[in-house]
Amino acid sequence: MDQNIRVDISRAKSSAVTPDHGISTQELNDISHRVAELHKVLAQERADGVYGFYDLYQQRNVIEDVQNTAADFLERGYDNLVILGIGGSALGARALATALLPPHYNLTTRRARHGHPRLFVMDNIDPITFRQMMRLCAPGKTLYNVISKSGGTAETMAQLMIVMQAIEKKVGEDSIRDHVVVTTNPRGEDAPKSLLHPVADKYGLKEFTIPLNVGGRFSVFSPVGLFPAAMLGMDIEGLIEGCAVMDERCSHSDMETNPAYLRAAVHYLADTLKDKKISVFMPYADSLADVADWYRQLWAESLGKRYTYGGDEVFAGQTPVKALGATDQHSQIQLYREGPNDKLINIIEVRRFDRSLRIPDTLSELTELDYLRNKSMNRLMTAELKGTMDALKTSHRPTIRVQLPVVNAHTVAQLLYMLEVETAMAGRLYNINAFDQPGVEEGKQIARAIMGGNG
Numbered sequence: 299m300d301q302n303i304r305v306d307i308s309r310a311k312s313s314a315v316t317p318d319h320g321i322s323t324q325e326l327n328d329i330s331h332r333v334a335e336l337h338k339v340l341a342q343e344r345a346d347g348v349y350g351f352y353d354l355y356q357q358r359n360v361i362e363d364v365q366n367t368a369a370d371f372l373e374r375g376y377d378n379l380v381i382l383g384i385g386g387s388a389l390g391a392r393a394l395a396t397a398l399l400p401p402h403y404n405l406t407t408r409r410a411r412h413g414h415p416r417l418f419v420m421d422n423i424d425p426i427t428f429r430q431m432m433r434l435c436a437p438g439k440t441l442y443n444v445i446s447k448s449g450g451t452a453e454t455m456a457q458l459m460i461v462m463q464a465i466e467k468k469v470g471e472d473s474i475r476d477h478v479v480v481t482t483n484p485r486g487e488d489a490p491k492s493l494l495h496p497v498a499d500k501y502g503l504k505e506f507t508i509p510l511n512v513g514g515r516f517s518v519f520s521p522v523g524l525f526p527a528a529m530l531g532m533d534i535e536g537l538i539e540g541c542a543v544m545d546e547r548c549s550h551s552d553m554e555t556n557p558a559y560l561r562a563a564v565h566y567l568a569d570t571l572k573d574k575k576i577s578v579f580m581p582y583a584d585s586l587a588d589v590a591d592w593y594r595q596l597w598a599e600s601l602g603k604r605y606t607y608g609g610d611e612v613f614a615g616q617t618p619v620k621a622l623g624a625t626d627q628h629s630q631i632q633l634y635r636e637g638p639n640d641k642l643i644n645i646i647e648v649r650r651f652d653r654s655l656r657i658p659d660t661l662s663e664l665t666e667l668d669y670l671r672n673k674s675m676n677r678l679m680t681a682e683l684k685g686t687m688d689a690l691k692t693s694h695r696p697t698i699r700v701q702l703p704v705v706n707a708h709t710v711a712q713l714l715y716m717l718e719v720e721t722a723m724a725g726r727l728y729n730i731n732a733f734d735q736p737g738v739e740e741g742k743q744i745a746r747a748i749m750g751g752n753g
């Protein structure tokens with residue numbers, strides 16, 4: 299079976315949704331030269347090691363370490379894996395888990411989970427939620443993976459402090475190493491100091507590193523995403539193969555063959571020429587709902603920038619919005635069709651669901667429901683997607699359709715990898731640095747000062 303994901307931009311074109319709202323062939327041709335030039339810049343920077351995210355899937359020794367460590371911990375039979383982290387240190391693992399584990403995973407039996415632990419991704423400091431996690435996850439039966447690239451994020455450190463006290467009380471200082479794994483910056487003179495290093499030293503904790511040239515939101519294929527994935531029994535080789543396939547497709551400078559560049563160009567042109575200031579990401583599968591959340595951070599934090607590389611003020615960036623089909627047809631589509639025509643809408647389709655569910659021949663007295671009788675829910679989902687796409691086209695709303703043949707490790711990795719490369723190219727088209735986040739820092743410092751720290 300062809301596992302390649304497909305990107306169809308035909309309904310983002312002027313021929314489909316009028317020249318006011320869609321991109322013309324001429325506009326695409328014009329930008330293709332710039333994309334090809336920028337490809338050289340990105341390729342050179344990749345070769346120079348400026349961006350590490352491209353090559354994470356090739357770090358065989360790291361991946362082996364992740365798998366061996368997970369196998370070792372799994373032998374000890376933990377009930378729970380708890381991730382302590384926020385932003386890029388949490389969203390990737392959650393996106394993979396929602397995509398690749400069964401729905402309502404934590405409610406399934408240990409047997410159905412093949413002995414793998416339940417998963418709790420703690421990416422907030424809501425005391426009610428955190429207390430409930432502590433109540434549900436006995437510290438003696440739980441492995442905590444504390445993830446912080448900087449190793450100083452207040453939210454994550456507060457979580458860690460609460461957890462450390464609970465584990466120490468339950469299992470004693472000497473056994474903390476059996477319950478906490480650290481993922482953070484590498485050590486070394488060039489690396490910023492991580493507060494997780496002295497913690498790992500004191501308790502002898504297993505420590506994974508995030509390469510210095512990989513930012514949080516680009517770290518899903520580092521141990522940030524892969525260690526939880528291995529602990530939960532996901533198909534790591536499938537993820538790696540999916541990255542490799544998409545890396546190959548993205549190695550072309552030509553937008554016709556490079557889906558990431560094509561999508562970057564269409565988004566950029568839609569924003570700058572057609573006033574599409576919003577990018578909606580709307581998968582028609584519950585399993586991809588958290589990929590939408592992950593994409594929202596990637597697109598927002600990478601492209602929302604005040605200054606160009608040259609220091610000109612631009613206030614760049616499209617606002618990413620996550621939606622879910624068919625659910626949000628009954629919440630958002632009214633706005634998308636009849637509200638401001640300021641959106642480029644990404645419809646993510648799963649061509650074949652793992653399972654099929656027939657709508658039975660029942661309630662026979664209701665002839666109004668004959669059109670559903672004996673059809674599958676799968677078919678209804680496809681009809682809803684097509685209906686929405688056609689309705690959006692009628693209203694001259696541009697859409698991009700992304701098709702996954704199925705949802706599995708291979709295709710999900712392709713999707714995430716493509717969105718990362720797309721973001722890198724979009725950053726270049728806007729001429730902004732997609733890899734920093736200066737706008738986040740000030741709020742962090744103020745919060746720290748309010749709490750009485752240095753800020």
Ligand code: PA5
Pocket residue numbers: 384385386387445446447448449450451454513514515516599735738
């Ligand atoms: O993408 C990013 O860089 C951010 O979202 C970070 O992941 C987030 O702020 C958490 O930072 P850290 O991993 O340093 O705790």
